[in-house]
């Protein structure tokens with residue numbers, strides 16, 4: 568029986584554990600912290616196709632959407648708060664609407680359902696009345712990330728997987744031919760494995776160095792504002808069209824574009840900022856003010872609503888904005904599943920399908936096809952200094 572050690576019990580590691588145990592793989596998940604306590608607990612729960620243009624990431628988002636629906640049926644949609652609520656992307660200007668329509672046209676050609684909306688108020692009655700137009704993406708969904716990670720891991724454990732919390736993956740154990748045959752914990756304990764999966768999210772860069780197969784994953788900080796609980800006033804995930812530009816930008820400076828969504832408990836989540844400031848956890852009042860102001864321009868009623876709290880997290884950022892998924896030829900036995908930046912919740916279920924295929928032989932680096940763009944060999948030429956600056 569194949570034995571896989573998964574480093575990281577965030578949404579990606581948990582989804583990989585669930586998918587691998589379906590195929591009879593003997594799985595051990597290790598994390599130095601509790602389940603879902605990394606970036607998985609620090610974001611929203613958007614499962615989006617709407618913010619991705621044609622290419623490997625959109626294809627993964629489409630695969631992932633289907634996989635999330637299956638996972639929802641398996642675990643119970645209510646238990647993980649999986650909702651097919653749809654997304655509404657609003658333009659703020661006529662020019663913005665033209666580019667939004669052009670972007671949607673490209674997505675439609677790639678199979679995305681994107682519906683032009685002449686009267687956004689019909690979909691979202693509390694929107695600002697001067698919004699010139701929008702695109703409705705009925706395929707966008709939402710999930711509660713920590714619940715989903717915990718339930719995915721529990722499903723894997725039910726099938727025989729083991730979870731080892733409080734275990735820091737410190738180094739790879741390598742054979743004489745250079746292939747990786749396990750990990751050594753910081754405590755010195757050795758866990759043997761046929762395959763080691765790097766699902767360490769924002770720390771995937773550090774773990775990859777430890778495994779001898781370095782990939783550049785860096786933190787990109789983001790804040791979320793949480794309002795007091797309200798009756799349902801925001802029906803979809805609603806965001807401004809410039810969000811797509813910010814997601815795709817590599818600028819290290821502060822970028823903000825408004826994403827607003829309601830939750831089951833009545834709170835409204837307002838995101839999302841992006842900035843590369845390392846692991847700086849300090850509160851930025853500028854970011855909070857900017858996000859709040861932008862949210863009010865989309866939903867004016869928010870001006871009268873109290874904020875309960877603000878939290879922040881560190882997205883696992885890769886310089887080309889694509890996750891790293893697949894076997895690493897520099898360290899045979901290592902498979903990366905990290906670097907999903909601001910889309911790791913949405914992409915987790917699809918990532919788990921790919922990882923499972925790589926482990927069970929359904930997919931190889933040679934037969935990766937449309938997933939080849941995600942393989943780690945795209946970073947093989949980067950030295951350590953370049954990886955840290957990327």
Ligand SMILES: Cc1cc2nc3c(=O)[nH]c(=O)nc-3n(C[C@H](O)[C@H](O)[C@H](O)COP(=O)(O)OP(=O)(O)OC[C@H]3O[C@@H](n4cnc5c(N)ncnc54)[C@H](O)[C@@H]3O)c2cc1C
Nearest residue numbers: 575577579605606607610613736768789880910911912913
């Ligand atoms: C503000 C914000 C909003 C976001 N909104 C969304 C959204 O709406 N939709 C979406 O799809 N994504 C969103 N994201 C991104 C998403 O949260 C991440 O992409 C996702 O959580 C990454 O999951 P992961 O499992 O790869 O990483 P993590 O959840 O960080 O899990 C990695 C785990 O690895 C463990 N680990 C690290 N190093 C070691 C080691 N050496 N040994 C043992 N364990 C180790 C950590 O303790 C951690 O638990 C958002 C992020 C932020 C910050």
